[in-house]
Amino acid sequence: MPLLTLHDIGVTRRSNTILEAITLSLTAGEIVTVVGPNGSGKTTLLRVIIGALTPTHGEIRRRPGMTIGYVPQRLHIDPTLPMTVARFMALPRRRHIDALHRALEQAGAAGQIDRQMATLSGGQFQRVLLARALLGQPDLLILDEASQGLDHRATAAFYRQIDRVRRELGCSVLMVSHELHVVMQASDRVICLNGHICCQGRPETVASSPAYRDLLGGDERDAVAFYRHDHALAVASP
Numbered sequence: 327m328p329l330l331t332l333h334d335i336g337v338t339r340r341s342n343t344i345l346e347a348i349t350l351s352l353t354a355g356e357i358v359t360v361v362g363p364n365g366s367g368k369t370t371l372l373r374v375i376i377g378a379l380t381p382t383h384g385e386i387r388r389r390p391g392m393t394i395g396y397v398p399q400r401l402h403i404d405p406t407l408p409m410t411v412a413r414f415m416a417l418p419r420r421r422h423i424d425a426l427h428r429a430l431e432q433a434g435a436a437g438q439i440d441r442q443m444a445t446l447s448g449g450q451f452q453r454v455l456l457a458r459a460l461l462g463q464p465d466l467l468i469l470d471e472a473s474q475g476l477d478h479r480a481t482a483a484f485y486r487q488i489d490r491v492r493r494e495l496g497c498s499v500l501m502v503s504h505e506l507h508v509v510m511q512a513s514d515r516v517i518c519l520n521g522h523i524c525c526q527g528r529p530e531t532v533a534s535s536p537a538y539r540d541l542l543g544g545d546e547r548d549a550v551a552f553y554r555h556d557h558a559l560a561v562a563s564p
């Protein structure tokens with residue numbers, strides 16, 4: 327049974343159609359990336375899947391007992407507020423210290439537990455958010471532009487960590503990203519969204535599809551080509 331199935335989902339707000347005819351399913355252990363231009367409904371789709379938004383139309387089925395971990399687009403914490411990583415991770419629910427250590431380790435942030443949130447680098451901060459999402463050992467990990475603001479190297483490292491998490495936990499991953507050059511390589515399947523699903527399939531299939539090219543243009547194609555080159559170098563280096 328798939329982890330999650332969406333059938334003919336539509337979302338309309340104030341007579342605007344934000345999403346229409348979205349039919350898709352996620353199977354256990356796969357990494358799926360949603361790409362699309364600004365305003366194409368990516369965040370709305372994630373909100374429907376999480377259950378934060380009721381669709382106007384269609385049906386969503388979740389495997390019974392399925393749990394979701396969510397890594398938000400960005401999170402602002404007042405830098406003058408004293409807040410350790412441990413305290414942040416235990417909000418809003420107290421967690422056993424062993425669970426905190428385990429989640430931080432899974433997220434590649436071992437040893438950060440006593441740091442102040444305000445002193446973390448962008449990459450470390452995102453890993454703490456990831457660790458927080460992993461606390462419940464989710465079946466589905468959802469990331470909304472989770473590497474926004476990270477440089478190229480930190481972004482690539484972050485997605486490698488996501489792949490490790492997927493392998494260790496066996497969870498599915500659904501993410502929205504603009505870093506196509508990285509996520510294309512890190513995904514099993516890419517869904518190209520513009521209110522409806524324009525195309526979907528393996529990353530290389532989507533990258534060469536006319537619908538994807540029309541929607542996301544030449545810059546992204548260059549980015550994909552660039553990443554492939556970069557990836558080849560990364561594999562060759564020790």
Ligand SMILES: Nc1ncnc2c1ncn2[C@@H]1O[C@H](COP(=O)(O)OP(=O)(O)OP(=O)(O)O)[C@@H](O)[C@H]1O
Nearest residue numbers: 339340342344362363364365366367368369370371
């Ligand atoms: N509650 C709402 N009421 C009315 N319109 C909304 C609402 N939420 C989202 N929208 C509109 O729906 C469209 C899709 O928004 P959404 O945030 O899902 O797109 P997105 O693909 O995630 O965009 P971005 O890449 O800029 O983050 C936008 O035009 C937005 O203004």
